[in-house]
Amino acid sequence: MSDSVPEPAPGAQHVPVLLDRVLELLAPALSGGPAVLVDCTLGLGGHSAALLAAHPELTLVGLDRDPQALELAGRRLAPYAERTHLVHARYDELTEVLEELDIPKVQGVLLDLGVSSLQLDAVDRGFAYSRDAALDMRMDPTTGQTAADVVNTYPPGELIRVLRDYGEERFAKRIVSAVLRRRERAPLRTSEELVELLYEAVPAASRRTGGHPAKRTFQALRIEVNGELESLEGVLPAAIDAVAVGGRLVVLAYHSLEDRLVKQAFAEQSRSRTPPGLPVELPGHGPRWRMLTRGAEGAGAEETAENPRAASVRMRAGERIAEAA
Structure with missing residues (x-):
């Protein structure tokens, strides 16, 4: 491997969220015997x-x-190199990756959604509002x-949609008005510039109580730049199709928009298709x-105290019990 890639910032290699529970769910x-897992x-x-x-x-x-x-x-993962295939791809390209590797079915799929520790801890990536950096936010920086393109070029209506739909931001109109005024003078280039604008645009009362x-x-x-929800909508059916009978899918989501899509996908697969009223299953x-899992599982108080990024996790898991008709 090249030495040109820097190590992550201190703290970036914390224990993954819900590690013990993920291991427990996937173990069966x-x-x-031989098995294939897609992370x-x-x-x-x-x-x-x-x-x-x-x-x-x-x-x-x-x-x-x-x-x-x-x-x-x-x-x-170098000690396990003979048992790994690491692929540069979006997760909604899962089907194509498995076809390329000639793997028809797998025994497990893991999806740990959202921004990674590496991306949050890398100052120059622009994901963290607590550090000044270029407004980038691309998970694939190539x-x-x-994010600068979005805030500086999107029409007002599109910007409002992004903030409302993906951020559930109730002050979207106020924020976009402030962005438009700023764009008339100069484009927004850094996270610090955007944070300063947001402090001015969001009412003081909300700042005191709303985080x-x-x-x-x-x-x-971040969701808009990376097409995260569209990618999730693509990978869920692909992951479900890829799992063999007896295989398992575990998904860790970190906000309600992701979790809603995961819940809907599992619900669709877990329901009976026998017409109502029939006495037996067709x-x-x-x-x-x-x-x-019963609903969505979260992290315990001890894990959250050690790793604040676990505080918002919602985990759902399922097992395939029958082939698709």
Whole structure:
């Protein structure tokens, strides 16, 4: 591996969120013989390293759209290199990746959504509103529009939509009005400039009770820049189709927009397709999946205290119990 990729900032390699519970949920599908797991959001490789260590016959397919994450995860997973395939790809390219690797079915899929520790801790990536950097926010910094492109070029209506739909920002109109006034003078280029604008645009009463005024806007811009919800809508059916009977899918979401899509996907697969009123289940019409979690599970107080990024996690998991009709 090249030495040109810097190590993550101190603290970036914290224990992955809900690690023990993820291992517990996936173990029945990965134990007892050869198995394939797809980690669709490889990040720094924390979940994957633990799974490879726990299951000596496991083959890992690790996806990430961030080349730096792949480089660092490759170093971490070097002891397991003969059992890993690390691929630079968005997770909604899962089907194409498995076809390329000639893997028809897998025993496990893990999706740990949202921004990674590496991206949050890298000052120059622009994800964190607490640090000044260029307004970038691309998970793959080699392609696509930046957050600066969004705030400086989107029409007012589109900007309002982004803030409302992806940030659930109730002051979207006020913020966009302030952005337009600023754009007339000079474009917004850095996270510090945007944070200053948000402090002025968001009412003082809301700043006192609603958390940091930049939190929702930064989330909205990140989701828009990276097409996160569109990618999630693409990967969920692909992941469901890829899992063999007895295999499991575990998804960690960090805000309600993601979790709603995950909940809907699992609900669709877990329902009976037998017409209401019939006394017996019609062959091939029963549920294809069963849920392994009751609703969405969160992190405990101890984990949240050690790792504040676990505070908002919502985890859902399911097991395929029947092939699709």
